Amino acid sequence: xxxxxxxxxxxxxxxxxxxxxxxxxxxSMFDYFLWYKKYPAExxxxxxxxxxxxxxxxxxxxxxxxxxSAKHLSLxxxxxxxxxxxxxxxxxQVIGIEGAQKLVFGQGTRLTINP
Amino acid sequence: xxxxxxxSRYLVKRTGEKVFLECVxxxxxxxxxxxxxxxxxxLRLIYFSYxxxxxxxxxxxxxxSVSREKKERFSLILxxxxxxxxSMYLCASSFxxxxxxxxxxxxxxxxxxx
Numbered sequence: 001x002x003x004x005x006x007x008x009x010x011x012x013x014x015x016x017x018x019x020x021x022x023x024x025x026x027x028s029m030f031d032y033f034l035w036y037k038k039y040p041a042e043x044x045x046x047x048x049x050x051x052x053x054x055x056x057x058x059x060x061x062x063x064x065x066x067x068x069s070a071k072h073l074s075l076x077x078x079x080x081x082x083x084x085x086x087x088x089x090x091x092x093q094v095i096g097i098e099g100a101q102k103l104v105f106g107q108g109t110r111l112t113i114n115p
Numbered sequence: 116x117x118x119x120x121x122x123s124r125y126l127v128k129r130t131g132e133k134v135f136l137e138c139v140x141x142x143x144x145x146x147x148x149x150x151x152x153x154x155x156x157x158l159r160l161i162y163f164s165y166x167x168x169x170x171x172x173x174x175x176x177x178x179x180s181v182s183r184e185k186k187e188r189f190s191l192i193l194x195x196x197x198x199x200x201x202s203m204y205l206c207a208s209s210f211x212x213x214x215x216x217x218x219x220x221x222x223x224x225x226x227x228x229x
Contacts, residue, residue: 004157006157009155034217036217036220041124041222041223042222042223043119043205043207043220043221043222043223044158044205044220045220046217046218046219049217089157089158091158096171098165098169098171099165099211100145100146100163100165100171100211101146101209102148102160102163102173103148103158103160103218104160105150105157105158105159106157107155107156107157108157
């Protein structure tokens with residue numbers, strides 16, 4: 001069963017507009033959520049995160065919103081730039097019994113920013 | 116800057132071969148992870164390790180094993196490679212208490228099993 005879901009495989013947005021990427025999760029034990037960005041032929045790079053006790057975190061053009069009651073988070077990119085074209089992965093963290101953090105990833109959304 | 120280095124970018128092996136994928140990190144991280152990335156499935160955790168000689172199964176450990184003899188090095192082993200193990204393999208590392216410090220990834224090894 002997919003505990004973290006990104007239901008949109010792809011998204012196309014005009015340069016300068018807002019990009020909104022969505023993510024849903026099912027496990028209430030997740031305590032931290034992260035977004036990673038991945039270019040082709042490179043590993044994922046960390047973008048932004050949010051603790052489960054918060055509902056918003058902002059870093060420059062990137063804002064992540066968390067709605068715990070709906071088990072939903074979203075990533076907003078404003079304004080969108082051509083360099084934002086990449087695959088975005090949502091991830092949720094859970095702490096195992098051994099104390100180590102593990103991440104559960106969504107399927108990814110390919111964002112294309114059109115000039 | 117954190118550096119996670121995977122030994123090969125591309126690898127082609129034959130069915131039944133024993134395959135070793137190597138990963139080295141230079142930030143003294145306790146945790147190390149192996150994932151595979153497949154289209155439409157995202158990243159799935161194969162194995163992870165939170166200390167030298169310690170290993171824990173992830174979500175899809177079947178057909179794989181791992182080795183962590185030194186803190187900086189984490190190896191993924193395909194005991195007898197099969198075509199359904201053709202995939203992109205990603206290694207990551209992080210500090211043990213890492214709420215504010217995310218996992219850092221290598222650039223991946225694209226493995227093809229013929």
